[in-house]
Amino acid sequence: MTAPARPRPRLGVFKFASCDGCQLTLLDCEDELLPLADRIEIAHFAEASGDIRPGPYDLALVEGSVSTPEHLERVRRVRAESRHLVTIGACATAGGVQALRNFADVTEFRAVVYAKPEYIETLATSTPISAHVPVDFELRGCPIDRGQLIEVVTAFLAGRRPDIPDHSVCFACKRRGTTCLPVAHGTPCLGPVTHAGCGALCPAYGRGCYGCFGPSGSPNMPAMIPLLRSDGMSDEDILRFLHTFNVDDFAAIEPPGTLGGREESP
Amino acid sequence: MRLRIDDGTVTGAELRIYEPPRFFEAFLRGRRHTEPPDITSRVCGICPVAYQTSACHAIEDVCGVTVDERPAALRRLLYCGEWIESHTLHIYLLHAPDFLGRDSAIDLSRTHRADVERGLRLKQAGNSIMEFLGGRSIHPVNVRVGGFHHAPARADFRPLAERLRRARDDALETVAWVAGFDFPDAECEADLLALSVPGTYAIETGVPTVLPYGAGQARRTFPLADFTTHVVEEQVPYSTALQARLDGRRHLTGALARYAVSGHLLPPAVRDAARAAGLADPASGEVCRNPFRSVVVRAVEVLYAVEEALRLIDAYERPSRPAVDVPPRAGTGHGASEAPRGTLYHRYVLDAEGLVTDARLIPPTSQNQGAIEEDLRRIVQDRLRRGDATDAELTRLCERAIRNHDPCISCSAHFLDLTVERA
Ligand code: SF4
Numbered sequence: 001m002t003a004p005a006r007p008r009p010r011l012g013v014f015k016f017a018s019c020d021g022c023q024l025t026l027l028d029c030e031d032e033l034l035p036l037a038d039r040i041e042i043a044h045f046a047e048a049s050g051d052i053r054p055g056p057y058d059l060a061l062v063e064g065s066v067s068t069p070e071h072l073e074r075v076r077r078v079r080a081e082s083r084h085l086v087t088i089g090a091c092a093t094a095g096g097v098q099a100l101r102n103f104a105d106v107t108e109f110r111a112v113v114y115a116k117p118e119y120i121e122t123l124a125t126s127t128p129i130s131a132h133v134p135v136d137f138e139l140r141g142c143p144i145d146r147g148q149l150i151e152v153v154t155a156f157l158a159g160r161r162p163d164i165p166d167h168s169v170c171f172a173c174k175r176r177g178t179t180c181l182p183v184a185h186g187t188p189c190l191g192p193v194t195h196a197g198c199g200a201l202c203p204a205y206g207r208g209c210y211g212c213f214g215p216s217g218s219p220n221m222p223a224m225i226p227l228l229r230s231d232g233m234s235d236e237d238i239l240r241f242l243h244t245f246n247v248d249d250f251a252a253i254e255p256p257g258t259l260g261g262r263e264e265s266p
Numbered sequence: 267m268r269l270r271i272d273d274g275t276v277t278g279a280e281l282r283i284y285e286p287p288r289f290f291e292a293f294l295r296g297r298r299h300t301e302p303p304d305i306t307s308r309v310c311g312i313c314p315v316a317y318q319t320s321a322c323h324a325i326e327d328v329c330g331v332t333v334d335e336r337p338a339a340l341r342r343l344l345y346c347g348e349w350i351e352s353h354t355l356h357i358y359l360l361h362a363p364d365f366l367g368r369d370s371a372i373d374l375s376r377t378h379r380a381d382v383e384r385g386l387r388l389k390q391a392g393n394s395i396m397e398f399l400g401g402r403s404i405h406p407v408n409v410r411v412g413g414f415h416h417a418p419a420r421a422d423f424r425p426l427a428e429r430l431r432r433a434r435d436d437a438l439e440t441v442a443w444v445a446g447f448d449f450p451d452a453e454c455e456a457d458l459l460a461l462s463v464p465g466t467y468a469i470e471t472g473v474p475t476v477l478p479y480g481a482g483q484a485r486r487t488f489p490l491a492d493f494t495t496h497v498v499e500e501q502v503p504y505s506t507a508l509q510a511r512l513d514g515r516r517h518l519t520g521a522l523a524r525y526a527v528s529g530h531l532l533p534p535a536v537r538d539a540a541r542a543a544g545l546a547d548p549a550s551g552e553v554c555r556n557p558f559r560s561v562v563v564r565a566v567e568v569l570y571a572v573e574e575a576l577r578l579i580d581a582y583e584r585p586s587r588p589a590v591d592v593p594p595r596a597g598t599g600h601g602a603s604e605a606p607r608g609t610l611y612h613r614y615v616l617d618a619e620g621l622v623t624d625a626r627l628i629p630p631t632s633q634n635q636g637a638i639e640e641d642l643r644r645i646v647q648d649r650l651r652r653g654d655a656t657d658a659e660l661t662r663l664c665e666r667a668i669r670n671h672d673p674c675i676s677c678s679a680h681f682l683d684l685t686v687e688r689a
């Protein structure tokens with residue numbers, strides 16, 4: 001007689017306010033998808049399967065930010081049902097591009113988009129998952145990197161910490177052998193303060209990093225801002241540059257007084 | 267989703283899209299004219315190239331700039347990658363399980379492993395175009411207003427072309443595979459809207475073209491600048507997604523509409539494959555209006571996109587400059603392209619500094635909603651004519667009907683919460 005098969009760990013994928021890009025990264029793991037599905041039970045992945053099974057889940061991957069009253073309640077439920085909770089992407093980790101509303105009047109925002117704003121239920125803010133419940137790990141990127149996602153999933157299933165370094169895009173540029181754009185061409189680049197993970201993609205395509213992975217471990221903002229100025233950016237340009245996909249995270253580390261404060265941000 | 271059934275007659279079908287509002291049109295105000303391609307790509311992770319392309323066109327339109335021929339060809343190539351990737355995702359991972367009575371592609375892979383593997387391979391071929399040309403397949407980084415940041419050397423395309431030649435076989439097999447599915451009888455009673463370009467199957471640009479429903483109605487076009495006077499978005503109380511109508515009527519965009527408007531321009535080999543798969547030949551004036559068969563049209567479009575990508579790579583010469591300068595100027599500009607799910611329109615108003623003062627995005631989702639609701643009403647009605655149905659049965663049927671058009675918005679994936687009011 002064979003021993004009863006050990007139950008496979010159960011994975012849940014949950015979506016809040018997002019573009020679906022980060023969960024799509026999981027479906028973009030074409031080579032790994034079917035082998036992975038053999039090893040784990042995909043118990044909840046509404047985008048990809050109508051077979052939605054109740055918790056508990058061993059690992060919850062959470063995409064998207066908390067931005068409606070319904071989200072507040074659902075994020076607690078997902079947490080309560082999950083042994084490990086990992087956020088995937090800038091929306092879930094930093095509030096995402098939709099967190100630009102945090103710096104504006106959401107009533108006005110609503111009126112710009114909708115003729116009858118009273119039908120629309122929304123919170124005045126878009127906040128990361130960690131603002132509401134404890135999070136075991138945050139994976140950065142808009143979108144996340146496929147290789148890093150696989151590392152995180154396999155690490156959690158194996159019961160170890162994921163090996164995701166905290167250093168900046170600059171390290172990845174050096175490793176890739178890409179010429180430094182600010183040094184060689186005076187191109188504004190957020191690489192020195194942006195979290196690694198993309199493999200220094202933009203500089204390899206001749207474009208300055210625009211910070212889609214959010215701030216790196218110990219970003220030196222007081223040095224970054226004068227560098228951007230010397231590459232020809234005005235303070236308003238710098239604010240816009242920093243305040244896009246990870247607006248809340250970059251705003252939190254802005255050196256006070258250098259850029260004219262939050263109210264000037266878009 | 268809410269269905270009202272009075273005495274066996276469906277009197278209401280309302281699709282409530284509960285995608286939380288993200289306010290893109292509001293926070294684009296005050297951004298520089300170079301930013302909308304990157305920012306709006308984050309509306310949708312499944313069709314970022316469509317957002318980038320429509321945004322670039324609209325801004326170039328304001329600034330009075332025309333992109334050089336070679337970078338323009340690269341744009342079409344990148345878009346082919348998105349069509350292959352997104353359509354294949356739709357066909358294999360979201361739609362085929364419906365036809366074969368399975369919950370998901372993972373479930374399907376237990377009985378149809380080779381088919382699902384072929385789908386993943388084909389999807390990967392689409393992704394590899396986007397990764398090579400755009401840096402990554404979700405929110406590519408290489409696109410910019412005026413062209414690209416970097417244009418690859420001709421020789422660097424060799425491995426990609428190699429892979430696409432193999433993908434051609436997978437694409438042909440996909441057309442044959444989906445042609446074997448069972449298609450319920452259904453007809454979408456809506457006007458069809460797609461972009462058209464003389465002499466070629468429209469993808470990344472074109473003029474809005476309408477094929478009205480009903481006898482005796484002639485095909486017509488209108489200038490892109492008049493898009494919002496023809497396609498008018500309204501807000502419905504039950505949904506966060508706006509609903510659009512075309513000159514006051516329901517309309518549908520996407521694969522069925524494109525095939526009806528431009529199918530006669532497909533190359534002969536692709537048209538042969540379409541005919542062999544049982545699709546009506548648009549060259550003879552026939553129009554396929556069965557929403558379930560859109561899966562076949564999608565497979566035909568994948569085959570076309572693979573062929574077209576190979577043709578573009580073959581004709582490629584590295585441009586002398588990857589982008590033209592786009593100095594800002596005050597004004598209003600319009601841009602549209604054929605996202606995998608249908609026509610995507612952008613409009614921007616810029617001030618003299620190049621700051622956006624107003625932005626309008628009309629996605630296929632809002633345009634297709636009216637036609638989808640009507641589809642749902644009719645399909646449920648047909649089902650009820652054959653006797654009572656349980657709510658679970660109706661839920662499955664409605665999910666399938668939505669996935670015929672649009673599987674990408676969270677609303678149409680697998681979560682449909684159906685309320686049936688019976689009187
Ligand atoms: S982080 Fe970016 S890619 Fe991921 S869901 Fe949010 S907007 Fe999409």
Ligand code: SF4
Pocket residue numbers: 169194195198199200201202203208209210211212213214407
């Ligand atoms: S280089 Fe910067 S902006 Fe570009 S992909 Fe990497 S983190 Fe994102």
